[in-house]
Amino acid sequence: MDELIERQKTPKKKLSFSQWFWRILGVLIVILVTYHLWLLLNIWWWIDHNPQTTAFMETQREVLQDKNPEAELKHRWVDYKNISPNIKRALIASEDAKFLEHEGFDWEGMQDAWEKNLKKGKIVAGGSTISQQLAKNLFLSSKKTPWRKLEEATITVMMENLMTKRRIFEIYLNVIEWGNGIFGIEAASRHYYKKSARYLSAGEAAKLAAMVPNPRYYDKNRYDRKLLRKTRIIQRRMYYADYP
Helix, strand or coil: CHHHHHHHHCCCCCCCHHHHHHHHHHHHHHHHHHHHHHHHHHHHHCCCCCCCCCHHHHHHHHHHHHHCCCCCCEECCCCHHHCCHHHHHHHHHHHCCCCCCCCCCCHHHHHHHHHHHHHHCCCCCCCCCHHHHHHHHHHCCCCCCHHHHHHHHHHHHHHHHHCCHHHHHHHHHHHCEEECCEECHHHHHHHHHCCCHHHCCHHHHHHHHHHCCCHHHHHHCCCCHHHHHHHHHHHHHHHHCCCC
16 A cells, blocks of 8 residues: 555656657657558559549539539549540640650659749649649649648559559549539530530540640630640640550
């Protein structure tokens, strides 16, 4: 009994700064590892299961429902074999000509984009590949931060190592934004041309590909001069584009 009372009287030792530091660091490492394991498991699942939604889609749904609580996204999955080769060629020509060659990153394209932005003094070009764009759409917010770019790179590496190019491209075609609340090529094709993505012509595909960098603006400005000019350029290039 006396020993118990003595132990209760003995003050607990305070942790030193270094002890607190290593404890906090350990917790952060566990959280980081758990988060990346979650990313890896999601990507592994999507090798042969179709994503029902993405982080970017959920963000846009919230934006729409702030104005109209009943608002819903237009999105319909379509299998790769049922998508017109025209839109496949057009997107490769416009977004990532080296898609079949690189392992997730187009270093030369990134360098060119950096030089263009530096010359103009603002962001006028991006160097993101289709894989990087898909990584951002699936998991990340639209905020541009160094941390987000690091996450994007990590997810891109995971996808490129776990998925085939064809599967990455199939998911990309089905989840990217194509207008205000419009996601995926099937919804886009029906929204703009009242037809299935299977039947898109070369001209229609080129215009849809030209819309990708700024889809909500072009949804409202379908005859914008810049859009029409870019459509013609893509249509000339798309016949030389190889897709998976």
